Amino acid sequence: MQQIRILLAEVPDELRRLVERALAVEPDLSLVAVGGSEVAVLLAAEGADVVVVGMRAGRLPAVADRLLDEYPRIGVVCIDVAAGRGEVYRLRPDHLAVEGITPRSIAAAIRSAAPDNAVGGHR
Numbered sequence: 257m258q259q260i261r262i263l264l265a266e267v268p269d270e271l272r273r274l275v276e277r278a279l280a281v282e283p284d285l286s287l288v289a290v291g292g293s294e295v296a297v298l299l300a301a302e303g304a305d306v307v308v309v310g311m312r313a314g315r316l317p318a319v320a321d322r323l324l325d326e327y328p329r330i331g332v333v334c335i336d337v338a339a340g341r342g343e344v345y346r347l348r349p350d351h352l353a354v355e356g357i358t359p360r361s362i363a364a365a366i367r368s369a370a371p372d373n374a375v376g377g378h379r
Contacts, residue, residue, distance in 0.1 A: 331369025
């Protein structure tokens with residue numbers, strides 16, 4: 257089983273707890289770093305397959321834009337816990353909505369954003 261390396265970036269505490277619960281029961285998903293500032297996130301992104309970021313009011317966070325620009329192979333999962341939804345971004349003509357934010361839906365979103373995943377194929 258291939259490990260999917262996860263970086264948490266600029267996430268509120270509630271989202272961090274949800275992601276940690278999701279990863280605790282998913283052996284193929286592993287948290288490799290937590291970045292607080294945009295610079296820390298961009299530096300840590302090299303070692304990740306997927307970055308999870310907090311989203312507010314349905315807007316793509318600036319750090320997500322930078323990640324997609326600077327690390328085209330990375331998947332970005334943006335989650336708005338308050339709205340109960342999220343979005344998966346990859347540099348390919350594909351955008352998936354994430355509805356019903358639960359540990360299981362977060363794990364599925366992370367898998368769908370990983371490089372060469374079985375669900376979405378190659379980027």
